[in-house]
Amino acid sequence: MQLNDVDIKDTYAEAFGIKVSRLLITAATKKLALVAATEATGYGTSVIGCPAEAGVDGYVSPLETPDGRPGYTIMICNSSKKELDHELLERIGMGILTAPTTAVFNALEDTEEVLKAGFKLKFFGDGYEKEVEVGGRTVHSIPIMSGDFLVEAEFGIKEGVAGGNFFILADSQMNALIAAEAAVDAIHEVPGTITPFPGGIVASGSKVGCNEYNFLNASTNEKMCVSLKDEVVESEVRKDVSGIYEIVIDGIDEESVREAMKQGIKAACTIPGIKEISAGNYGGSLGAYKIDLQDLL
Amino acid sequence: MQLNDVDIKDTYAEAFGIKVSRLLITAATKKLALVAATEATGYGTSVIGCPAEAGVDGYVSPLETPDGRPGYTIMICNSSKKELDHELLERIGMGILTAPTTAVFNALEDTEEVLKAGFKLKFFGDGYEKEVEVGGRTVHSIPIMSGDFLVEAEFGIKEGVAGGNFFILADSQMNALIAAEAAVDAIHEVPGTITPFPGGIVASGSKVGCNEYNFLNASTNEKMCVSLKDEVVESEVRKDVSGIYEIVIDGIDEESVREAMKQGIKAACTIPGIKEISAGNYGGSLGAYKIDLQDLL
């Protein structure tokens, strides 16, 4: 199968269940909202080594937020509910409450489960906190040095999907990189999804386990390394490929992840020199979701 | 004492010892270097709730880096050497190695102690890693999907200074905020210092302990809250003040922090409506450093 002369490999992305929260951060200006969103979602590429997977979902115009100010939705994810509880509390408390002019609203409504990050944070007010209503929502108002910080008491969580992914294989490194940037731009338009890696892009796909050093449980995916294509016998890097980047997607449900993968792949294929779209899986034994590439398109 | 008609309060910032590392991240372009620097230093405002204090120190032009590419120095700090070791490894491994086109060099040379984050990361190469020389430095070259990731074996650490700070008190919230941004711009020019809070600015200064809820060990600094100035009897917010932001600085040594405070205060005082510069301390009993504001100027 081909799309814009790009081979769509007959394979699938293997994705996993993960607990997902979704917040709306508003601020006085778009720039200030992004400052908070960036801090709160940093150091959040993969739970392999980070305390959470986190990223900016999308921009919400001031015409659509509870307080009429510009905002960004972000997602914070962890496989453990307990750790997600900790991360939600600390990423809001340390990264958003501390940021100029922000407020935080729940952006995952009607879930069966909630975490009470806002309720816990209100005690920071040392008795001076109170409840106020904003755009039909009851929120805690916590006096801070620069004014009052508003935060909703509860944040919905649900079982989402982590590790949706595809690989972009191109004839050169930077064709692959710009295609990855184009994919991230497109995925940014799909609500309920994030691309948690730096700038949305993974430069270093990994495999489970390690052949040479048994103390490691993840190591470089040598079969997909462009600089090893002549050295590794079982290399899966085509002769005409010199650049590969991966996009990893977390979403609030499988449908969102599928739509993000579809739009991302279509966008990547607008860039010259893209040879193949592939995807990462572990033989289907590890993850709950198998998303077939050709099915998407 | 006054500077540009701004009262410089006769007080001091109380700062603490902290273990500091300093890295240089280079990449193909300035933008790509910043993408990695931002991810690696996110969720790093204060060790009260974050796993590290981290931030971007400054830009390094391609004319001055080992590999002739543009870069940013970042700092990662933690009071515990063991935790710093973990943070350095994970923030490089998850936030920089995963980012397009990056390399990482030690930017704190001639220290007595080092952490071997680069040495540990090389095993990710699963036997395909090798040593190469770049700009006179021996570095590990680790094959990753998109090319080769370069990382120096060892990163110097030293006892630095955390929690250098000053408060900007203004007649309005946004005069204080723009003054804080101006301060951050100026501090960005002082090598060896970071302002780890979101956008470099603290919106929510805190006090040690909590009066109302004994299970909290930090809570809002109600005496400095502008919205409580008529409610809190012992408020230290002047009648003519309606906006307060704090700048917190970590540095590689006291001299750097002092210089950053000096340049930051001078910059803040270029903005109209600034009434007072103050600073946070705990009576001098907690921190190893007392930095007197009037002494600086």
Add this chain to the structure above:
Amino acid sequence: MQLNDVDIKDTYAEAFGIKVSRLLITAATKKLALVAATEATGYGTSVIGCPAEAGVDGYVSPLETPDGRPGYTIMICNSSKKELDHELLERIGMGILTAPTTAVFNALEDTEEVLKAGFKLKFFGDGYEKEVEVGGRTVHSIPIMSGDFLVEAEFGIKEGVAGGNFFILADSQMNALIAAEAAVDAIHEVPGTITPFPGGIVASGSKVGCNEYNFLNASTNEKMCVSLKDEVVESEVRKDVSGIYEIVIDGIDEESVREAMKQGIKAACTIPGIKEISAGNYGGSLGAYKIDLQDLL
């Protein structure tokens, strides 16, 4: 009348007819599209001294453009059709054709009049140009050094509205400035409108004519200058006001400008310290449109 405790003055903005064109610039990535949009709309604040009024209208996601790439709509305006023809040709030819990976589509369809900027530009191809179809549109494909530049032959123009405006009067300079930024963020969401001044904001409202120097036909609006409020007898700056910024809006029709003014004013009034929203007019004798502030809200 008040909105969020801000006085909405009983006055109107006086706006003018202007010829308007609207283009969609797409590129490989969102960033690259913005580079071209920024260059092409620079030096375009007011036809008083600039060769055109120009600005970025809004972002268009890759899911909605003819070529599936991210883009920005921009507007270029001039009261003279002949000058607009020149500006359109040169701003596309010098600012977009020269920018990496761009294509340009007409974004003002079904107009009675068109300008043939794309048709004229095709001759730059020196015989190597050809016609291709993209997303159902016939466009000229012009070979350039880095690839092929695509441009639609004709661009619709129509009689639009220039000089929609309002003033934000605040208790401090930076409260006014941040309110102006918030207004610009909100207006950015209203399709068919631009705020052509730097960052969307006017720091220097002017009056028609000059009292002191008869060789000038525009000069500072001394009655609205905050630093002259005690010096100018007829000052219209309230005692409680120390910062004023103006927002100027051009739109494809009166409805768009009205909507932009409404959303901009609402956004400005979310910022603390705003005292009054006013607007600029010339007694109603110069412009074809009178937009009453209180009517909008």
Add this chain to the structure above:
Amino acid sequence: MQLNDVDIKDTYAEAFGIKVSRLLITAATKKLALVAATEATGYGTSVIGCPAEAGVDGYVSPLETPDGRPGYTIMICNSSKKELDHELLERIGMGILTAPTTAVFNALEDTEEVLKAGFKLKFFGDGYEKEVEVGGRTVHSIPIMSGDFLVEAEFGIKEGVAGGNFFILADSQMNALIAAEAAVDAIHEVPGTITPFPGGIVASGSKVGCNEYNFLNASTNEKMCVSLKDEVVESEVRKDVSGIYEIVIDGIDEESVREAMKQGIKAACTIPGIKEISAGNYGGSLGAYKIDLQDLL
């Protein structure tokens, strides 16, 4: 000759004399200074079709400006002194005076000639302007709505150099593009130079005259068009090249342009897939300066 395995072609860039001005724009914050610098230098890629060649030279830290605020130097160039006079006046008056919190200083001192843009602008103050001293410089202070705009009376101009250039030929379009971005990052560090095209990069190199249409005096450089390499008999595009971008540099003197070319070429050659660095000339008959590529390195 080779640099990092890249062929440096035995050719030269042919550059021209141009009248150059250089300004320092300061503002309350770095971001605000850049807003003004961007507006004032837009629509300024080439005097072939733009009213000036203009660009941002570099960032100046608040520690080094006359008013202790962050700033950017910009350059505005035109071959005609009269037109430069007009452009300087209008780009300052319409693009900087109108931008929030700015001041403008001369950044080309000790020239034989000056233009009196600041002197002319002061009349906008309608009699309320006055002279003040800032950092040892006498400047006009003009009351505007939001505060006071400061501008130095006179701006030095001198005979500079326009059209310094080099071509980056790569195996793919995006390798060439990222190399061009890297070159622009490096040139940004060379004081007294600008890269006036969009994002600093030229996507569409041109030749003098036109073969097919005699009414055009410039047209696409078909010999350097990658998409025509198989069609144009005399194509100078190597078989292994699929992406070409050009960098054009204006500078205050030949030395600056040479240094910018050198640093730009070195930076471009850090990117993989670059095959050749070449340069544009007209047989040496048109320009006053011939800058040999191999001499630079």
